[in-house]
Amino acid sequence: AVVSTQSTGELSRQLKATAGTSTTSVVSGCDLFVRFITLSRGQKGPSSDVDILECKGFDPVRKFLVERGNLFMNRLKDSRRKIAQLAYPFITDGVTVLTVNISRVVLEILTKAHEKSKKFNVLVTQSEEGPYMVNQLNGRGIQATQILDASIGFVMERVSFVLVGAVGVVENGGLINKLGTYPVAVMARSLNKPFYVAVESFKFYRNYPLSQLDLPNDDKYQDPQQKGHPEVDFTPPKYINKLFSDLGVLTPSAVSDELIKLYI
Amino acid sequence: SSGINAEYGEIRSHLNIALKPCFSYLAQCRMMSVSMENFIKHIKLQITKTSPDLSDNEAKEELLFECENFFKENIYLAGKSISEKAVARIVNGDMILIYKKSQLILHILLEAKRQRKQFKVMVVDSRPDLTGVASCERLTAAGIPCSYVYINSCTYIMKKVTKVLLASDALLANGYVLGPVGTAMIGLIASNYNTPVIVCCETYKFSERVQTDSILYNELADPDSMLKTLNADDSLVAGWRESPNTRLVNLVYDTTPPALVSIVITEIAELPCTSAPVVLR
Numbered sequence: 343a344v345v346s347t348q349s350t351g352e353l354s355r356q357l358k359a360t361a362g363t364s365t366t367s368v369v370s371g372c373d374l375f376v377r378f379i380t381l382s383r384g385q386k387g388p389s390s391d392v393d394i395l396e397c398k399g400f401d402p403v404r405k406f407l408v409e410r411g412n413l414f415m416n417r418l419k420d421s422r423r424k425i426a427q428l429a430y431p432f433i434t435d436g437v438t439v440l441t442v443n444i445s446r447v448v449l450e451i452l453t454k455a456h457e458k459s460k461k462f463n464v465l466v467t468q469s470e471e472g473p474y475m476v477n478q479l480n481g482r483g484i485q486a487t488q489i490l491d492a493s494i495g496f497v498m499e500r501v502s503f504v505l506v507g508a509v510g511v512v513e514n515g516g517l518i519n520k521l522g523t524y525p526v527a528v529m530a531r532s533l534n535k536p537f538y539v540a541v542e543s544f545k546f547y548r549n550y551p552l553s554q555l556d557l558p559n560d561d562k563y564q565d566p567q568q569k570g571h572p573e574v575d576f577t578p579p580k581y582i583n584k585l586f587s588d589l590g591v592l593t594p595s596a597v598s599d600e601l602i603k604l605y606i
Numbered sequence: 607s608s609g610i611n612a613e614y615g616e617i618r619s620h621l622n623i624a625l626k627p628c629f630s631y632l633a634q635c636r637m638m639s640v641s642m643e644n645f646i647k648h649i650k651l652q653i654t655k656t657s658p659d660l661s662d663n664e665a666k667e668e669l670l671f672e673c674e675n676f677f678k679e680n681i682y683l684a685g686k687s688i689s690e691k692a693v694a695r696i697v698n699g700d701m702i703l704i705y706k707k708s709q710l711i712l713h714i715l716l717e718a719k720r721q722r723k724q725f726k727v728m729v730v731d732s733r734p735d736l737t738g739v740a741s742c743e744r745l746t747a748a749g750i751p752c753s754y755v756y757i758n759s760c761t762y763i764m765k766k767v768t769k770v771l772l773a774s775d776a777l778l779a780n781g782y783v784l785g786p787v788g789t790a791m792i793g794l795i796a797s798n799y800n801t802p803v804i805v806c807c808e809t810y811k812f813s814e815r816v817q818t819d820s821i822l823y824n825e826l827a828d829p830d831s832m833l834k835t836l837n838a839d840d841s842l843v844a845g846w847r848e849s850p851n852t853r854l855v856n857l858v859y860d861t862t863p864p865a866l867v868s869i870v871i872t873e874i875a876e877l878p879c880t881s882a883p884v885v886l887r
Contacts, residue, residue, distance in 0.1 A: 514869070514878040550876045552695070552802040552868050579878070598881035
């Protein structure tokens with residue numbers, strides 16, 4: 343067979359080197375892609391009696407892989423749109439949304455809500471790329487303010503709900519997201535504010551950390567020396583109310599069900 | 607059997623009937639555990655599935671093989687698989703708390719020691735059976751540093767513990783863990799200190815039963831064993847059978863709610879407690 347499961351590790355390593363983004367979503371995306379290919383074993387090759395992945399000659403196989411790859415990518419790109427469609431009704435007139443750092447999914451949800459003429463305002467924590475997020479939102483006509491990470495305690499009483507994106511979602515429904523998400527989640531729980539996560543389903547990751555230190559070092563640090571601050575932190579599932587994904591609106595315990603359906 | 611024709615296909619109808627008194631005898635000796643009930647269901651199914659073309663002897667051999675296979679797959683190999691996953695969670699410098707004696711948990715710890723992990727174990731024990739002593743013996747013989755406490759001191763020692771490793775007798779359909787009495791207490795104290803609670807459970811112990819407390823379904827063990835470890839010359843307690851106001855209750859199981867369990871390790875996957883019954887589907 344053409345595809346081996348060892349290749350995902352290699353693939354993700356190469357992708358990480360080129361893309362410079364965090365590994366969790368890349369690894370889980372690659373895992374899914376491999377399954378997407380291997381589960382298509384039913385497809386027949388040009389000689390129509392041999393399975394496409396077993397037939398001689400690489401050209402038809404390569405053509406097939408590229409086709410499947412494109413299909414996979416289109417589905418992934420579409421997931422953000424699906425999530426926005428699902429999530430924007432949660433934004434009603436007059437709400438104040440708190441978000442952490444930058445997230446393209448959250449941006450899409452807020453844009454969609456704005457398009458539907460909802461009046462709301464957004465608070466964005468500064469973190470690393472908060473200013474960029476604020477610019478993007480203001481550019482689309484959404485009222486967005488930047489707040490210091492230290493002031494989340496101060497603003498939380500005014501917030502209607504918290505909406506964050508995700509770098510990865512783990513088996514028990516816990517969240518891996520940019521550094522600073524965990525304190526926001528704890529603060530939100532403490533003041534009984536709903537905490538929502540917007541995440542594409544390809545980011546559901548087969549890992550089960552029990553503590554911050556359990557996160558693989560690759561996910562936490564960009565450079566191999568592992569100095570300085572980690573890039574991400576882990577939010578346990580008990581702080582998360584709902585996850586908006588292209589598979590629907592899920593509770594954290596449903597994430598495990600979805601992963602089991604897919605991998606077992 | 608009555609004649610040549612009767613040698614074929616009789617196993618299916620007769621064996622189940624022949625086994626019934628054996629099962630009820632076992633149930634009378636001691637209440638059946640969830641794992642035993644699951645095995646009996648499995649074997650009854652195997653009996654009805656035996657092909658009518660086989661002779662009695664062939665069918666018997668097949669059934670014996672099924673029994674062996676059940677043990678090999680669901681107990682022995684499952685134990686190894688769980689052990690691999692659990693050992694991966696043990697890191698150098700850990701203080702692991704275990705409760706009483708469990709073959710599976712001891713296997714995990716001995717394997718971790720074999721892989722040269724540096725860790726210590728806190729053995730928590732409780733009366734009346736005090737099986738934790740045997741645990742301690744096995745572990746110290748393997749060179750693992752052990753401490754031994756009664757469950758009364760659990761709150762005191764919990765702050766030093768980094769992980770709690772528990773075995774279970776069953777996993778219920780609503781995510782509750784049925785374990786030896788005292789497990790729920792340990793889970794509660796551990797969650798107070800934010801210590802991860804790892805429950806190890808093979809899939810043959812999964813039950814469709816739903817239960818939220820320890821009273822609905824439980825087993826009573828010998829109450830007099832509670833007296834043995836006391837110097838019960840005190841006639842008030844020793845004469846409890848005569849007194850109308852005193853009862854000795856020696857519960858065997860208790861239920862731990864899923865919120866107190868961080869992770870359940872089965873041979874199929876590592877799951878949150880609430881998803882365990884999904885695996886059975």
